[in-house]
Amino acid sequence: MITAEDVSWSYGATPVVAGVHLRTEPGRVLGLIGPNGSGKTTLLRLLHGALRGRSGRVSVDGDDLVGLGPREAGRRLAVVVQEGAGESTLTVAEMVLLGRSPRLGTFQRTGARDHAVAAACLERVGATHLAGRSFAGLSGGERQRVLIARALAQEATHLLLDEPTNHLDIRYQHEVLRLVADLAHRSEACAVVVLHDLNLAARYCDDLVLLGGGPHGGGVVAAGPAEEVLDPALLEPVYGIGVRPVRLEDRLHLLFEPFTHLTEEPA
Ligand code: ADP
Ligand code: MG
Numbered sequence: 001m002i003t004a005e006d007v008s009w010s011y012g013a014t015p016v017v018a019g020v021h022l023r024t025e026p027g028r029v030l031g032l033i034g035p036n037g038s039g040k041t042t043l044l045r046l047l048h049g050a051l052r053g054r055s056g057r058v059s060v061d062g063d064d065l066v067g068l069g070p071r072e073a074g075r076r077l078a079v080v081v082q083e084g085a086g087e088s089t090l091t092v093a094e095m096v097l098l099g100r101s102p103r104l105g106t107f108q109r110t111g112a113r114d115h116a117v118a119a120a121c122l123e124r125v126g127a128t129h130l131a132g133r134s135f136a137g138l139s140g141g142e143r144q145r146v147l148i149a150r151a152l153a154q155e156a157t158h159l160l161l162d163e164p165t166n167h168l169d170i171r172y173q174h175e176v177l178r179l180v181a182d183l184a185h186r187s188e189a190c191a192v193v194v195l196h197d198l199n200l201a202a203r204y205c206d207d208l209v210l211l212g213g214g215p216h217g218g219g220v221v222a223a224g225p226a227e228e229v230l231d232p233a234l235l236e237p238v239y240g241i242g243v244r245p246v247r248l249e250d251r252l253h254l255l256f257e258p259f260t261h262l263t264e265e266p267a
Contacts, residue, residue, distance in 0.1 A: 001026055001190065002077075003157060006045050007056035009039075009217070018218035022209055024190035029181050031205030032194045035239055038213030040194045041081075041162055047192060048079045050159050050225070061157065061261065074102025078156035080164050092146050093131040095120055099153030101174070116154075121152040124179060126172070126186050131172075140167030148176060152183075159183065159191045165200060168239045173197075177204040202230055202252045212238045227252055 002024045009017040016039045024030045032040045045051040047058055049065045058065040060076050068076065072106040078099070099121070100114040122128050130138065135146060142165050151159060154197070159180060165173040177193070181204045184191040195201045201208060208229040212221040222234045229250060232243040242257035 001061055002047055002192065003059050004043075004047060005057045005059075007053050007058060009042050009045070009046060009051060009053050010218075015109060015169055015218040016213070017046060017175075017211075019056075020209075022220070022223060023032060025207065026188040026190055027185055028206040029184050029193060029204060031201045031208045032192065032211065033196075033198060033201050033208055033229075034211030034213060034221075038211040038238075039218055040211055043080075043209075043211065044160055044162050044192065044194055049073060050076050050079075050081075062079040071102050074154060074156065078151035078154040078159045079160050080151045080159075082166065083143075083147060086136075088266050090135050091131070092122070092127065092133050092135055093118065095135045095146055096149045096153050099150035102154060102156070117152045117155065118149075121149040122146070124152060125149045126175065129224045140171060141169060144168055145172065145176070148179075157189050159189065160193075161191070162194045163182075163196060164193060165195070165197065173200060180204070195249055198235070198254050202226060202254065210234060226233055230254065 004020055004022045007017060007020045008015065020043060022207055032043060034040050043050065043066065046053055052066065060068065064241060065073065097110055097114060097120040100110055100118065122131060124146050127142065127145045130146065135143065138146065144164065148164060161180065164176055168176060174242060176202060178193045180193060183189060193205065205226045207224065208226045210222045211222055212227050216238065221238055222229045232245060235243045242259055243254040244257060246253045
């Protein structure tokens, strides 16, 4: 379980995340949604310790995140963030094997089990055929799947992902999110996923936190079970677009309508 109590972050004088409380539930997927710039990435970074707020507290399974060393943090939290290939000269297989680092002793080298776990994780994201390729030479979507495999290879308790479906074609958007949801649902783990696409959020998230960003004070506009948060009355003022919920085969889908008054010529 990851909890945030009164967590805040500002860039200069601009509050981006203000007084956020949240709690992930074991075996559930928590989605962070909100428009561009509403602070989703910043909040996720606060939750995995890449940013440390001046106030408030983040804890993981009851322990203050600040007090966990990097290795222990790596055993509890696996993170998939937007990442370029940079100067990486690693092969895909080596990149995934890096996920095993928090599992190894200080001078311990990777062994047969580490290689087996890494290979199995590549298989789960449909990327076995890429193992020998250079990571830097992959397409955005291939790279994203390899980074997810690396996070899975970490065998951490909890998984945090920032827009993991970016660059993925429609099939892998669903496969990756179904994998994340299965992992959470089959264990005491929880997953925290930043998502743009509200229909993917409706389908794969159990709970949602809707952020409104600066105009809404950097706080949480709504939080709770996904279907309660995906309420047009909550979404429309935050996103500035008309939202029409539709039920198909007992599943919630959202249709969007630009508000005509925004495009009409003034009288
Ligand atoms: P989201 O992920 O929801 O799109 P972010 O958390 O990335 O939002 O950003 C929230 C706000 O903080 C935005 O207004 C963004 O411009 C600003 N911001 C993000 N990173 C920085 C930074 N390094 N320096 C200054 N402002 C930043
Ligand atoms: Mg972001």
